Amino acid sequence: MADGIKDKVAILGMGCTRFGERWEAYAEDLATEAFVECLEDAGIEKKEIQAAYIGTHIDEINVGKAAVPLGVALKLPYIPVTRTENYCATATEAFRAACYSVAAGVYDIVLALGVEKLKDTGYGGLPSGGSMGVKPFMMGANMTAPGMFAQLATAYSAKWGVPMEKIKDAMAHVSAKSHANGALNPKAHLRKVVSEDQIKAAPMIAYPLGLFDCCGVSDGSACVIVTTPEIAKSLKKNQDIVKVKALSVSVSSGEEAIGNTWDGAHFVTTRIAATNAYEEAGIKNPREDLSMMEVHDCFSITEMVTMEDLHISPKGGAYDDIMGGFYDLDGKVPCQVDGGLKCFGHPIGASGLRMLYAMYEQLLDRVPQERKVKNAHLGLTHNLGGMPHSNVAAISIIGID
Amino acid sequence: MAGICSYGGYVPRYRLNRMLVYQAMGWMNPANIANAGGEKAVANFDEDSITMAVAAGLNALNGMDRSEVQGVYFASTTMPYKERLNSGIVSAALGLNDHIRTADFSGGLKAGTTALLSALDGVEAKNLNNVVVTASECRLGKPASPQELIFGDASAALVIGDEDVIAEFKGSYSVTHDFADHYRGQSAKYDRQWEDRWIRDLGFDQFIPEAINGLLNKYSLKSDDFARVIYDCHYAAARKKLGKVLGIAPETDQTNLQAEVGQSGTAQSLVMLVNALEEAKPGDKLLVVSFGSGCDALYFEVTANIEKRTDREAISACLSNKAELDNYTKYLVWRNILPGDAGLRSEEDVWTRWSALWRSRKTVLGLWGTKCKKCGTAQIPPQNVCVNPECGAINQMDDYLFSDKIGHIASFTGDMLAASLNPPAVYGQIEFEGGGKMMFDFTDCNLDELEIGMPVSMSFRRKYYDEKRDISGYFWKAVPVKEVK
CATH class of the missing domain: 3.40.47.10 (Thiolase/Chalcone synthase)
Structure with missing residues (x-):
């Protein structure tokens, strides 16, 4: 067995x-x-x-x-x-x-x-096309990653009745927090503190995501x-x-992309992978038990809904936790303690191990006091590959006894 | 009796004020002020003669049983392909079955009426029934030329059959002249024309009467027997003179829409005919005359069936649904007259895999998906394994058409990073009434007007143009449905 x-x-x-x-x-x-x-x-x-x-x-x-x-x-x-x-x-x-x-x-x-x-590549953002096979050329939308993830925000706003201004506020706090954390980390790509006002005033990349809602391409x-x-x-x-406490992966079944049940406002895969990971690790209450996290903040809206999909913030209620500082470096469950994809950077094939590295150096108490998570003993990493409607979610939990 | 069973028309949403063009290019050709009144209809960046023909065709087929259509005749001088049957693409996009007759009509501008006559001949001979005749044009005038101002983009479609016709075909008269008023050679991008005075005085003034008098004599009719005389001539002065010479009363002289749309080549006389049919009454006699390398004159009589059609609007619905293109250079970029830089991302190579397109032709061109025989779940793109987790049946799918379904916006964005000739690239998930969901590009819309739940209809558009290999690729996009007031 x-x-x-x-x-x-x-x-x-x-x-x-x-x-x-x-x-x-x-x-x-x-x-x-x-x-x-x-x-x-x-x-x-x-x-x-x-x-x-x-x-x-x-x-x-x-x-x-x-x-x-x-x-x-x-x-x-x-x-x-x-x-x-x-x-x-x-x-x-x-x-x-x-x-x-x-x-x-x-x-x-x-x-x-x-x-x-x-x-x-010679241009900003990730290279498009090529890697997706033959069909998108014939019948896919002219899409990019920011545009696909941006739709989480429009769908989330409609699903939960949260006005876009509030979502913009929460997204700005998410990014400002990661900039603050990244600024402390000598290995991070983007090392500048940025205010929430600056974030909200940035040029639009894909509505409603502005420049600072998007992670670094590194x-x-x-x-x-x-x-x-x-x-x-x-x-x-x-x-x-x-030691490794849990490794959990969930891959889309096609239901989100072409079925009629998904609301477009959450990650089906992350919810399943998280449930399985907690069970494997023997975690009963992640909100209380986890010391810290590195999640897949490719875009600020991704981090926002992921806080709910990891079963830490209530569904439709991430706003209060985010704005209340629950995920800040000095919060209850600090998130993106090294700056996250947002500021540490996102070289696709390296990111999962970079997240693990951030948890590992915290668990072994190898970080300077200014960016140290107190009593760190259990850390979670979360990757989200692909697009909200068709993706792979991967969760690792590591810890010290 | 053969005749018109249904009609449809299409004018693209964008209109370019001719004075805007003149302000930009008039310095080069000040005499063009004579052509600078009104506006011209301009195809969106993702439209061409094929997509506009499909739009008119869908409008004409609305409510008809598509399985009964036996032919598609497509007329245009601006077809995207010299070799690859353009009407074959139109037919597939209209969701028609494969075992039908299709043909492209081109060359002179009277090709639209010639296609119509060919369909009428086929139906009269009982060889064909329910033939979609569509003419569509997207001609280019060189910047600063009169043609740039005069031409407009539009399309029309008629379904020709012999049952329940709304307008009976009564006869025709054709004239052919190798009169090169306008011409384009093998590789010409722009139309070239000879002197206006010669075109007017020798062309319109002679050939229109030649065709009309030929028909009147042949059938012992007088011009005032007609409720509408529909003839192609964009010269206002020539129209005035012809009206007098031919005895056409101003109220029977069908508008050529020069101020609203512009001269639309092979589509011109058929767009005018469709516009006339919207208002026609039973018993009305209609005379339709094309112009270009000669003339075809056709004579129809409207029947009582026309009153059975609930939605009479076609061209006029498009005329009222317009958006101003307030930027001349945008027009130039869309038509690839001014090659703008859409960024390195736009230069990624797009390969058309013909063998894959053939495999996916029903979905790509016709927007066919599948419906599970076991649980009834509609799904697109087509699946082998049913997406319904309670079902999961394997290879139990029927074909299911999505192009005629209404969808609703489930999520959307306006993307400034995606390479586009009309940024932001607007796209999102569409949930169809009756089931099925897919991510689509949106077109003919503004980002700030979009809302979750808003209804959309599907529109056949050019998805990409591969300049290196001269390939136009097509797929369907979502267009927000206008509120019916």
Whole structure:
């Protein structure tokens, strides 16, 4: 009888590059940078790694397809290397594969690395088209990510009767909070404090999302080495062991996109993935039990509805928690403690592991006082890949005992 | 008896005030002040002669059983394809069945009436019934040319059959002349014309009477037997003179809509005919005359059936549904006269995968989806596995048409990041009455007028133009339904 991942896998080391417009770096350079930090943190040698997973999303301007680029870049000694790709949940999928490899007892020490080089497109935003297959050219809307996520706001306003002005206020608070957190983080892409008034006055990108409602498009890499809790304990005698508590993924069934039941104002997948993750981790009341979170704030409205979909704020009621500072750095459950996608940046294939890195450094008390979460013992990461009507939600929960 | 069973028309929503054009380009050709009155109808950036023909066709087919249509004849001198049957695209978009006769009529501007005559011949000979004849035009005049001011975009459609006709076909008379008043060569983008005086004095003044008198003599009629004389001539002075010479009373002289729409080429005389049918009474005799490389004159008599049609408006409904295009350069960019920079994002290569389009032709061109035989759930795009989680039946689908369904806006946005020739790109989810939901581009609307729940109808539009390979790709967009007052 399967009984889940809880406490079967431990994190031995992590690394994360500075995110940003890394004009000087290829994906291989970023991967190497994250790997060097990770290997040093793990305190092992490269040859001890028995298998690896690489997460990359965009084929055209990154390292292309397959896992071979990672083996070649890091000179991994002919071990199995596999590529994972699942939109913005790509890195979390690499992590999940690495964890399952260890939990299955097949390998002792496994690497997962996410990397994305986006700033070779020549224009703002993500590249469109190409990666979606043949059909959207024939029958898809002329859409971009901001426009697809912006629709959450129009549908949310209609569903809950919340006026757009209030939604704009909450979205502005979400972004201002992430800017404040990101400004404290030397590895973050955007490091400027921005006021809620500035946010609301910014040029429109996709109604009702303005410039500051959209996350940074960045280059970066993050990686992790996982092992069994026993091996971790033997190698890290004098520190807490960060263990995996839950790994949960839910993928759209088509009902949201073409069925007649979805309201367009929430993520069906996130709700299901969250319920499953809490059950796996044995969390009864996430609002009380979670210490902190890194969620998929690709757009401020995404973060707003995600607070409800993670079953922390009441449905239709995120506004009060957000405006009340519940998710601020000094709030009850701080969210986006490193700046989030919004300010730390969003290199698609690296983001899931970057979120995990933020939780990991908090759990091990490695962050300066100014951005420290008090009594951090349980952290949640949440990725949302794809579009609100058709997506993958991936949740990881890690913690120290 | 063969005749017209139904009519439809379409004038694009945007109108360009001719004085705006003159203010921009009059310095180059000051004499154009003579053509600078009124406004011209301008196709939206996502419209062309095919999409406008479909709009008129859908208007004409409204309420008719589409499975009974046996042919589509499409006339235009501005068809997007030289090779690839344009009427085949129109037919698929009209949701007609595959086993019908289709043909493109082009060359001279009288091709619209020639298509009509061909359909009438086919029906009279009992070879065909219920033929959709549509003429649609989107001609370009070079900036500062008279044509730029004179031309307008419009389309008309008639269903030709032999049962319950609203106007019986009584006879015709044709004249053909290789009179090159206007011409375009193999690769010409713009119309070229000879001197106005020659076109007027030799062309209109001679050929219109030649055709009309030919018909009157053939059927022993007089011009005042007709309730409406519908003839193509955009020169106001020439019209005045012709009216006198031919004895056409001003009240029977059907307006050419030059001040509201502009000269619409092959569609011109049929747009005027549709406009006349909106007001026609049983017993009215109508004379229709085209002009261009000769003339076709056709004679119809309106029957009592016309009073059975509940919604008489077609062209006039479009005339009242208009939006001012208050920007001449926007018009130039839309017609690719002024190649504007829509950003690097717009330069991503769009490949038309013909084999995939063939597979998806019913959905892409006709907006067909599927309906589950087991649970009745409508779904688009077509699915193998039923989306209803309580059902999940596999390969139990019937074809189901969405193009004629009303939808409602479930979510929307106006996107400034998406590459568009009319930013912001407005799109959102549409939920159809009767079931089914899909993300669509919206068109012919303003972002600030949109609301969740607002009804929309579906409109066939050009989705993209691949300049490198000269391909126009089509799909359906949502258009907010105008409030009926």
